Amino acid sequence: MQFSVCLVWLVTAVVAVRTQSTQGILDLVKRRLPDHVDIFEFRLTGNETFPISTAIRDINDEYTISSTPEGKILVEGNSAIALASGLHRYLADTVHVDIFWFIGSRLDTEPSNLPPLDQPISGSSIVPWRYHFNTVTFSYTSAFWTWEDWELELDWLALRGVNLPLAWVGQEKILVEAFRELGFNDAEINTYLSGPAFQAWNRFGNIQGSWGGDLPMEWIDDQFELQKNITKRMVDLGMTPVLPCFTGFIPMAITRVLPNATVVNGSAWNGFSTQYTNVTFLEPVDPAFEKLQISFISKQAEALGNITHFYTLDQYNENDPFSNSTDYLSGVSNNTMKSLKVADPDAIWLMQGWLFYSSSTFWTGPNVEAYLGGVSDNSDMLVLDLYSESQPQWNNARVKSYYGKPWIWCQLHDYGGNMGLYGQILNVTINPIEALANASSGSLVGFGLTMEGQEGNEIMYDLLLDQAWSESPIDTEAYFYNWVTRRYSGNGPIPSDLYTAWDMMRTTVYNNTNVTTQAVSKSVFELSPNITAILGRTGHHATAVTYDPSTLTDAWHLMYSATTSNPSLWDNPAFQYDMVDVTRQVFSNNFNVVYSSLISAYKYPSGSTNSTIATLSQNLTSLLSTLDSVLLTNPSFSLSTWINAARSQTDNTTLQSFYEYNARNQITLWGPNGEINDYASKSWGGLVSGYYIPRWEIFGQYLTEVPFVNYNATVLSKRLLDFEEGWQNGTSVQKVGVQENLKSILGDIM
DSSP states (O other), rough: OHHHHHHHHHHHTTTTTEEOOOHHHHHHHHHGGGGGGGGGGEEEOOOSSEEOOOOOOOOOEEEEEOOOOTTTTTEEEESSHHHHHHOOOOOOIOOOOEEEEETTOOGGGSSSSSSSSSSSSEOOSSSSSEEEEOOTTHHTTTOOOOOOHHHHHHHHEEEEOOEBBBBTTTHHHHHHHHHHHOOOHHHHHHSOOGGGGGHHHHTTOOOOSSSSSOOHHHHHHHHHHHHHHHHHHHTTTTOOOOEEEOSOOTTTTTHHHTTTOOEEEOOOOOOOOOTTTTEEEEEETTHHHHHHHHHHHHHHHHHOSSOEEEEEEEEEETOOSOOOOOOHEEEEEHHHHHHHHHHOTTTTEEEETTHHHHHHOOOHHHHHHHHHSSSOSGGGEEETTTTTTSSOOOTTTTGGGGGGEEEEEEEOOOOTTTTOOBBBTTTTTTTHHHHHGGGGGGTTTEEEEEOSOOOSSSSHHHHHHTTTTOOOOOHHHHHHHHHHHHOOOTSSSSHHHHHHHHHHHTTTTTBOOOOTSSSSSGGGGGOOOOOOOOOTTGGGGGGOOSSSSHHHHHHHHHHHHHHHGGGGGGGGGHHHHHHHHHHHHOOOOHHHHHHHHHHHHHHHHHTHHHHHHHHHHHHHHHHHHHHHHHHTTTTGHHHHHHHHHHHTTTTHHHHHHHHHHHHHHTTTTTTTTTTTTTTOOOOOHHHHHIIIHHHHHHHHHHHHHHHHGGHHHHHHHHHHHHHHHHHHTTOOSOOOOOSOOHHHHHHOOO
């Protein structure tokens, strides 16, 4: 073990700086603009190396774009990621093309001759770090991603200037090796690790074990090979990855391996039984903690290279500490930091600040100060203010700008991959600029995206990342106009109706100022049917509509009418996606109206009959059936895409069924017994027809059988659960891919 310590000290001392290269950006151009490789020239300015060993960088990224006498587009910058940002600025603002989630790269819609620049264009970031990813995004969104999916994501990140991405994929490989080295057997490790769609919460110490089967080594090995590709590409593109380390969570069999180990049990989480929660925590004061830290970080460095000094480490995410003693809390963080420094002398501890919001009762001012104060050197820690746009903690009297620790202003925005149209354009443009100017937030060093699920509303994430390059709040009217221009590029002139529709959404859908509703909403029809407490919800299960639904309907009609003047829009993948997405939201809003009519007729009959209830119930399911047809026109809105991605991870049919069960369970029951039921629900074709419609049919049938005075929610829930549990074990998706033509379906609806 002493040799491992020396090895890590040696290699980290050498890589306090990284040599920069333009090759990664050139390779990006080859991937996305193969016909124009020779027209671009990239040049690094200043030093060829840059520091990666401090959270408080005082160097902002800068670029300049110009045309050379030889007719080339020259991009100069002080870092590789500055070059990527400059390239994006030219492509987005001058050529009007871009790369998008779901839709893919639209950079190939550029003209055959790229336009020269009359005057150079310069840009500079206003913060040194631009961060991306929430730990749970790796389960809600990218659990079953392929390398092709990751390539698109990483190019998207690079072009938008992200230089500090989280890289969680495949960490179980290193963890297994470290646990084996300590003396755990594979059976003990298997009962600790969680399934593919739930690994994030195992990494957080919220859950342990897996329902439906054990995590196979085949998955662990394959994911780590993927991680090697991901981290190499991150480095090639000029990013500094944030890597995992040992957090302290450990199999309960630690008491067999080390009978005298100092361990405690974490708190219960979200109603899970003790079989799956109360995760064992090895106290950092125990010598085994440091041994595991050294083992983990040295093995990871050997496999991936010495590519970073940033380590993600969250010990109390929705998991209260064993003691509220300030001495205990400072001791935990102090010894945790010591273990990191022994393993890597330049280590920087990155943690999510979510705990100070979600567990605010525990995290009093003294407790926050004690835990953060255990890390004596402020530059050794970097905190993500995870929910800055709605619930900023940095300016909370308890948190006090994290007591001098560097921190990043983040937009959370989306829980569980919920799909409602939603945004807070004022909060993500004005607030971060005000925070940067605030004297008490002098340790603000970055802006970041920390959505739980990367689902839709892409413009809101572009907006914040672009705000990181503007000293004043972005003019959202001009921004939306330019974004629409490049989003629908490649299919002729863009009709004015499209610009008008998006501007209507800018001032309504994307301009929520209601402080009680702070995140993306989900559709009511995705929730387990009930006669109360479904409409107008706020919080994690938000269903509240924060704008006049008729405004969105008007925008929807304008988008459709745009195809009259430019029919080729029907062939534009961005337009196809957006028409499905807006249609989905319009139908979701209409469902609320029909549902309200049904409940009103049920609660206050005044002449209503069972026939009336049956008819209104049929109206609900008919609306959902039509929506299902719309959703199935686009693979991005299809259950089959999610399920097929899970099954394609292996050729082993037994494992395929296990992965599919994981995929199905996450988006429905979320737990073996519905512990977080419908939290990660999705408006997907196939899921609407195969899961939501049957639930509403069960609900409607119950209402016709039982009068309101005899309504029993427990009886209804049991009927629904019987169906839901059966659906989890399905092994095929009936409708795969595009089923019908979007144009013809909408033609019948409009």
